[in-house]
Amino acid sequence: MNEQREELIRLTNRQLDAELSEVDQQRLVQLLNADAQLVDLYTEILCLHGQLTWDAGQSVGLKAEGLPEVGPAPITSETVAPRKPWRFAPTATIAALLVAVVGGYLFVKSPWKDANNVVVVPEEDASDNGVLVAEQNPNASEDIDLTPLDLSHPKGASQPTVVAQAPQPAVESPGRPALADNFSDDDVIAGIDGLIQQSWANNEITPTVEANDAEWMRRAYLTLAGRIPSLEESHQFLTGDSPRKRRILVDRLLTAPERNEHLATTWTNLLVGRTERPGVNRDKLFEFLTESFTENSPWIDTVGELITASGRNDENGATNFLLAHLNNQATPATAVTARLFMGEQISCVQCHDHPFSNGVSQEDYWALNAFFKDTVKEALPEAEGANASGLTARLIDRPKKERMTHFEDRSGNQKAVLPKYDGHVIAEASQENRRQRLAKLLASDGDRKIARAMVNRTWAHFFGFGFTNPVDDMGPHVPVSHPDVLGLLTEAFVKSDYDLQRLMKWVSLSQAWQLSSVASNEMDMPEHGATPLFSRVYARRMTPEQVYESIRVAIRSASGQPLARDENSLEHRRTWVQQFAHAYGTDENDEALQFDGTIVQALLMMNGSDIDIALRQATQAIVQDLNPRTTESDALDRVALAMLTREPTDSERQAFRNRIRQLTNQSSPKKAVPVAVEDMMWAYLNSSEFVLVH
Known part of the structure; x- marks a missing residue:
């Protein structure tokens, strides 16, 4: 397998240097058809080459083919050095980077198919392969040893070493009836249910059991409100007997302020990242998004405002999206706009056509980039000091004299394009606002x-x-x-x-x-690279923001304190989360989140003394509420419900009693109960179950 990778790198180098023979081309196709990992490697090489080519070509003047001369003198073969020498250096660098950066990925043993076309993972590499897939997939969960609740596999089940071949996606049925204009919510829900059930039948898979109220409620709060439910909220829902209580809770959470803030936090992170960026006012962007979600503005309008915004970033929060991405001739703005709003990853095609899709070309990338050609980020003269701290800037449109956008293809030819999307082109002489036109085209796409x-x-x-x-x-x-x-x-x-x-x-x-999120069928294991069949809800780790809010809610509700935040709580959370974020400083403004999702890491990055004090205060409140009609077991029930949204298990009750007995022998019952309660709070808080959305 290592020989195939080396051969692929060699052939790709030749392809990028325009030296690939017909025989080499056929061999390259054979390698790409033989193994999915080789396809991933090929894609990474092309993406790296594209970035390096763009960087190297920035200083070279560009002239559009077949267009009247505008600006500098035309570029000829006499004035432009041959392309091969500067192309070769990045290509050699690519090979070195692949060995140094993703070497561990390149040498993982590949699955193979048996006679029945079933993908078999070698037993000695089965667990490693699962982790590898999870690391590549930002939506996938790692293999998690859950304590005390096992959500990954039924008790006693061993990790499977044979993964069934991913089911082939069904072709969209032309017979699915269109929705009536006056459709109801129940019409859509019934449609989803029918189609998912048909998928289960087609793949001969039985869905897992329905989640109990406690599991479902916790998941609903984390997904919609960004935190676990409080003790009072849990008690109210779990003791309710209405058959419609899930629908009632969903309706309430969808209009709750916490839902709007949670969505605003999620999209602020997606739009500008978690790290501070010069000229970006995160607070104002967050306020803009919160207001949009609170008013339930049509999503197409929100996208349009983000794309067309202009003015001061401390007055118009929507401006901060593009202000974060106008560097490098707005190439980040082009890529991020396509990825977040259109669901297309087009970074690789800024220097070549898409290697696997005939419908995505290099020209399409630069035609989209041309919509941002006139957009300028400008520091406010009266606030230069504030701008230095990354808070004050202005977004304006200043039409350029040169209306074409120039780029260079793989052969070294100079080309130029006008703004174009969905077959619509803005004429070179047009003074129409390009970003406003793009928003209209996206709305009518x-x-x-x-x-x-x-x-x-x-x-x-x-x-x-x-x-x-x-x-x-x-x-x-x-x-x-x-x-x-x-x-x-x-x-x-x-x-x-x-x-x-x-x-x-x-x-x-x-x-x-x-x-439920309990895995009951080996066919439905997207965490291991299979196609998701949605026969269960897949467990995943909380985001740092969810961890922060859930710790706060768990401790405060256990002690009977109000959940309302003070005016500094959001800023404190943001500062805490930024400890895990790291900006790469790349042309695409990428950043990494170094958060492993464990409470140990979370608490280490918090003020440990504050957490310790808060837990002791919660313990005192719980113990003080005990009376002659209650027992120590009631205290454990309260802690489990506040921390994990469920009752204690039998083994947890036994461990709690043993701890009280041990402490009583060392001191006295009066001192033993508070210590045991606090110990159980720490145990629940530090369990892997606490940090999962499941």
Whole structure:
């Protein structure tokens, strides 16, 4: 396998240097057809080459082929050095980087197929392979040894070493009836249920059991409000006897301020990252998004405002999206706009056509980039000192004299394009605002890319996996696991005028989202690279923001304190979360989140003395509430419900009694109970169960 990788790198180097013979081309195709890991390697080489080519070409003047001369003198073969020498250096660098950066990935043993076309993972590498897939997939969960609740496998089950071949996605059924214009929420939910049930039948898979009220409620609060439920909220829901209580809770959470803030936090992180960026006012962007979600503005309008915003970033929060991405001739703005709003990863095509899709070309990338050609980030003269700290800037449109956008193809030819999307081109002489025109074109796009991308991302927000992998790559080359469900939700979302509240309601009340996260079928293991069948809700780790809020709610509700935040709590959370974020400083403004999701890491990064004091105060409140009609067991019930949203297990009750007995022998019952209660709080808080959305 190592020889194949070396051969692939060699052939790709020759291809990038335009020295690939016909025989070499055939061999390259054979290698790419033979192994999916080689395809991943090939893609990484092309992406790295594209970035290095762009960087190297920045200083070279560009001239559009076949167009009248504007500006500098025309570039000829006499004035431009041959391309091969400077191309070779990045190519050699690519090989070195692949060995140094992703060497561990390159030398993992590959699965093979047996006579029945079943993918078999070598036993000695089975667990490593599972972790590898999880690390590559940002939506996947790691293999988790849960204590005290095992959600990954039934008790006693061993880790499977044979993974069934991923089911082939079904072709979208042309017979699925279109939704009526006056459709109801129940119409959409029933449609989702029918299509998912048909998928289960087609793949001969039985869904897992329905989640009990405690599991479902905790998941609902984490997904919709960004935190676990409080002690009082848990008690109220679990003791309720209404058959509609899940629907009632969903309706309440969808309009709750915490839902709007949670969504605003999620999208602020997606739009500008978690690290501070010069000229970006995160607070104002967060306020803009919170207001948009509170008013339930049509998502297409929110996207339009983010793309067309202008003015001061401390007055118009929407400006901060593009202010974060106008570096490097707005190439980050181009890539991030396509990825987040249109569900297309197009970074690699800025220097060559897409290697796996005939429908995505280098020209398309630069035609989209041309919409941002006139957009300028400008520091305010009267606030230069403030701008230095990254807070004050202005976004304006200043039409350039040169209206064409120039780029260089793989052969070294100079080309130029005008703004173009969905077949519509802005003329060179037009003074129309280009960003406003792009927003209009996106709203009228016949492919409904904005709607499809948001539906896919919302589904992944609830289930842990979307209909495509990764969730933000929905190009024509990427298979869709459930095209009918995606089509139904996209149609409903558009007909509802991009109503995000209704979209989230449809998904949260679907039959599939009522299921437990307990794995019951080896066919449905997207954590191991298989196609998701949604026969369960996939467990995943909380985000840092969810961990922070859940620790706060658990401790405060256990001690009977109000959950309301003070005016500094959001700033304190942001400062805490930023400890885990690291900006790479790349042309795509990438950043990494170094958060392993454990409470040990979380507490180490918090003020440990504050947490310790808070837990002792909660313990005192719990013990003080004990009276002659209650027992120590009632204290444990309260702690378990506040921390894990469930009753203690028998083994936990026994451990608690043993701890009290041990402490009583050392001191006295009066001192033993508080210490035992605090110990159980720490145990629950530090369990892997606490940090999971399941």
